[in-house]
Amino acid sequence: RINGQRLWDSLMEMAAIGATDKGGCNRQALTDLDKQGRDLFVQWCEDAGCSVTFDEMGNIFAQRAGKNPDLPPVLTGSHLDTQPTGGKFDGVYGVLAGLEVVRSLNDAGVETEAPLEVAVWTNEEGARFSPAMIGSGVWSGEFDLDYAYARTDKEGKTFGEELARIGYQGKTPAKPRPLAAAFEVHIEQGPILEAEEKTIGVLSGVQGMNWYDLTLIGQPCHAGPSLMETRRDPFMGLHRILDALYKLAAEHAPWARATFGDIRVEPGSRNTVPEKLVLAVDLRHPDQNILDAMDQRFREIAARVADDIGLEHQIRDEWRSPAVAFDANCVEAVRSSVAELGYSNKEMVSGAGHDSVYISRVAPTSMIFVPCEKGLSHNEAENAEPEDLEAGANVLLHAMLKMANK
């Protein structure tokens, strides 16, 4: 069993880096604070006897040697970057639970057959640099390195520049190596486990998600003398498209999601009808067929509304992450570990994307969830119970041991 207190203390120490007034964390990818968080993690891993490397994407790998160095390692990990108004647990918990597994095995003097590895994947959130999960995405072959390096934040700084600047641009190519298995433990970020009073989520997969930029282009004109009837006003299109997309999600309730996290306006002058609105659209569904149908409907809705109002419109596909089914053996390793430990549990699908989505393309993978308070995440008030975090790390320990000693 792992040491729940030490895990909690490490979580709180990490949370101090980028701590916000409202009790959350703002430690966005490739900022100075991200560097501080990485440095602390690397220090902890070296103290725990791991050998630490990082690759050209800044993904960090801390390896605890196994008895048989020829066996492919069993990997766990998640991310240390946060949302701008993020919490203390999203991602960080998965990284530090992995470290806690290593520390607990050290305490108990247990050696595994295969090596164990704890990974930190760069820019999982997609908040500073879109898309999400780009560190694991390049590593697993979904994105090119050049594409990743060229991604820009809102100030126009590139991923590549910022990675070099914080000193985490390694020389090792970001590409897959043979792995015996990969696990990731994470807070649920939704309300189901808490509502059903279950301690552990046994994940069978991840829902599909599409990101778009919808641009509506109208005709700027003066807020006073211009007649309402002849305006080509992007806001007149916006409200109808929002309405239709919320209705589309409701048609596919309870699983469909429609989210609008960001909007940009040009020229952005109070007494001028805007020329342009750019809306970030995020559509999700666990069933890839339904998500594809939603994608189709979205395009129809935008085209029809734009046409009605005389707007030009563009839909740019920013990111697509199809629905994922995890590896049956890894899922079974989690299921049997939960049973051994006697935790209440539920089989479920993740609503959020995780690095495991991309890792699952190149290695047998699965995930473990623990409840979080009121299902809140991407919120500074994000919270989780120490006992649940401990339980999740215990499941991780058991599952990793099963796969490392096979």
Next chain:
Amino acid sequence: RINGQRLWDSLMEMAAIGATDKGGCNRQALTDLDKQGRDLFVQWCEDAGCSVTFDEMGNIFAQRAGKNPDLPPVLTGSHLDTQPTGGKFDGVYGVLAGLEVVRSLNDAGVETEAPLEVAVWTNEEGARFSPAMIGSGVWSGEFDLDYAYARTDKEGKTFGEELARIGYQGKTPAKPRPLAAAFEVHIEQGPILEAEEKTIGVLSGVQGMNWYDLTLIGQPCHAGPSLMETRRDPFMGLHRILDALYKLAAEHAPWARATFGDIRVEPGSRNTVPEKLVLAVDLRHPDQNILDAMDQRFREIAARVADDIGLEHQIRDEWRSPAVAFDANCVEAVRSSVAELGYSNKEMVSGAGHDSVYISRVAPTSMIFVPCEKGLSHNEAENAEPEDLEAGANVLLHAMLKMANK
């Protein structure tokens, strides 16, 4: 009669300062380009024998002496600042038509009894620093100087700093002096004169306008796992409020206006339901009673929608400019000048705010409109016919002479 070619040439020379790719002008208030535009105007006025001063708000006054220096001057003027995607005529025409009146009188060797003045009012557009018409507003006592100096642009720079930086912060107090009359000639910025094939608009007043910041505050949460039904999503409120306000404007068609020129989102992350949206709302109506009723309905709509969705909301009154009726004698001076000159014309109310709104509080005031192409303004494609601009300046000349020689 004035010299239409010289007026046009001066307009084009001024338009080169801040010229945009699309044929418009971006010469926002208190920028380096605004300074260049002011410098050029001051040079032209000095060349025309005027004495030039500017006050603590950066309002510029170019005076052409009269025979009787004890008589209160007849003033004309408008503004040189533009929208970020503005045109070549909005404001600038009123300033340069005033200069053309002076030049034409010089050419003809005509002296007036009372002095004439051409004014440039600072930051009329309200695009860089809200509210609009703040230079004439302070001068006429609507706003305090401290309030004006503390206004910030989107980068947080203050009006006061920027005014000092460009060297147009004078020592003369910005406060009214006795004026015999004040006139302003402007492009209509709407489609009516063009549609009705009239050359001159004889203005009886200006419609009422209210600016607000509507803030909707929800609960940030994750775009994936968070259930749609329990979200407190500001965008869910936004689309309903937009819909209701467009319907409200339609109820009071054809004169009511509802415009949303700007929107801000926090935290602005693609996969996070926003915490906050701030929408710039501009409501207008020529009848102050109807505008007051619209104001009331706006508050009810926002409160009801916010309540339905569980959002907090705030409405901040950014600016109120009640409906204005111009001075009967000044309107009559314009009307009779138009008749003398034989131009087709229409009596109308301005849909846009103008410096004359504030000047009319402290001096007898009225305005003259000329058509603009397709009614387009606050748009780089803004355009007007040289003959119409010439006609408007002729009307201005006649009206000013009437009042200066009474």
